[in-house]
Amino acid sequence: MTNTKTITFIGAGSMAEALISGMTKTLYKPEQIIVTNRSNKERLEYIQNTYHVRVEADKEKAVKEADIIILAMKPKDVAEGITSIAQAIDKHQLIISVLAGVSTETIISLIGKNVPIVRAMPNTSAAIGQSATALALGRYANDKHLAIAKELFRTVGAVTVVPEEDLHAVTALSGSGPAYIYYMVEAMEKAAEEIGLEQSVAKDLILQTIIGAAEMLKSSKKHPSVLRKEVTSPGGTTEAGIKVLEDYRYQEAVISCIKRAAKRSAELGQSLLQLVKTHR
Numbered sequence: 001m002t003n004t005k006t007i008t009f010i011g012a013g014s015m016a017e018a019l020i021s022g023m024t025k026t027l028y029k030p031e032q033i034i035v036t037n038r039s040n041k042e043r044l045e046y047i048q049n050t051y052h053v054r055v056e057a058d059k060e061k062a063v064k065e066a067d068i069i070i071l072a073m074k075p076k077d078v079a080e081g082i083t084s085i086a087q088a089i090d091k092h093q094l095i096i097s098v099l100a101g102v103s104t105e106t107i108i109s110l111i112g113k114n115v116p117i118v119r120a121m122p123n124t125s126a127a128i129g130q131s132a133t134a135l136a137l138g139r140y141a142n143d144k145h146l147a148i149a150k151e152l153f154r155t156v157g158a159v160t161v162v163p164e165e166d167l168h169a170v171t172a173l174s175g176s177g178p179a180y181i182y183y184m185v186e187a188m189e190k191a192a193e194e195i196g197l198e199q200s201v202a203k204d205l206i207l208q209t210i211i212g213a214a215e216m217l218k219s220s221k222k223h224p225s226v227l228r229k230e231v232t233s234p235g236g237t238t239e240a241g242i243k244v245l246e247d248y249r250y251q252e253a254v255i256s257c258i259k260r261a262a263k264r265s266a267e268l269g270q271s272l273l274q275l276v277k278t279h280r
């Protein structure tokens with residue numbers, strides 16, 4: 001299957017790279033993708049050399065050539081980044097935003113035109129076609145725009161559609177989610193070293209344990225607590241280990257972590273909204 005749309009990325013950071021990496025492995029030819037950023041030429045060179053996509057220092061030019069514009073800049077650069085391309089945007093183009101916390105209404109306000117926007121929350125596993133992406137439609141986006149966004153994000157993983165107000169929760173859960181797992185792996189690696197396992201042996205064991213557990217969660221109909229109990233022999237090692245996690249209130253920590261991340265997403269949206277209001 002081929003796709004002939006030209007896609008321009010505004011922002012060339014980790015999330016843009018994960019999407020570019022996944023997209024160029026599937027439906028998109030590198031020459032269909034244009035990447036631009038604020039000022040970091042070395043970063044653009046790296047992206048060009050690695051993925052053979054087009055890079056463009058002139059953001060307005062990159063925007064004018066696009067059928068789809070993907071907003072992927074850092075939170076602090078969102079207002080300046082969007083206003084700097086607003087003039088060049090045409091309402092027949094589709095805007096896809098992966099910006100955490102920022103509402104489609106705020107983006108419409110910053111652009112100052114009735115543009116169709118699909119808000120997306122992917123995660124960095126897009127790089128290997130394994131993102132969990134949620135999509136929501138802005139006021140001027142219709143089913144055709146949704147279909148285009150679905151096609152794009154399906155090239156980098158699984159896609160689900162949610163009401164826009166759910167995106168703060170999605171961001172906290174699956175947008176940031178990979179980092180929580182990596183953080184746990186960091187701790188498992190440290191523990192393995194402290195109890196005397198060779199690093200490479202530990203790495204392989206941890207990896208396969210996580211893959212196996214994820215596959216079990218996917219293929220078995222059992223609740224995670226049932227799967228956990230199946231590992232936990234009475235009076236055995238798991239019971240002793242989990243007791244320590246309970247003493248440290250592990251589940252409470254994870255729940256608070258996800259709630260705080262969701263709140264942070266809302267804060268990011270609010271602070272940008274305030275900025276937009278004060279500059280009106």
Ligand SMILES: NC(=O)C1=CN([C@@H]2O[C@H](COP(=O)(O)OP(=O)(O)OC[C@H]3O[C@@H](n4cnc5c(N)ncnc54)[C@H](O)[C@@H]3O)[C@@H](O)[C@H]2O)C=CC1
Nearest residue numbers: 011012013014015037038072073074075077081098099100
């Ligand atoms: N990293 C992740 O796992 C995810 C990130 N996101 C969102 O993606 C966005 C980018 O995050 P990261 O890639 O992690 O950040 P990052 O710091 O890795 O990348 C930001 C990029 O934007 C560029 N940039 C800054 N100002 C610009 C401007 N005015 N015009 C054009 N380009 C500009 C920078 O040069 C840099 O290449 C954020 O808004 C974040 O909420 C969304 C989902 C997951």
Ligand SMILES: O=C(O)[C@@H]1CCC=N1
Nearest residue numbers: 100171172175176177
């Ligand atoms: O940390 C962040 O703000 C972004 C959004 C989801 C993952 N990374």
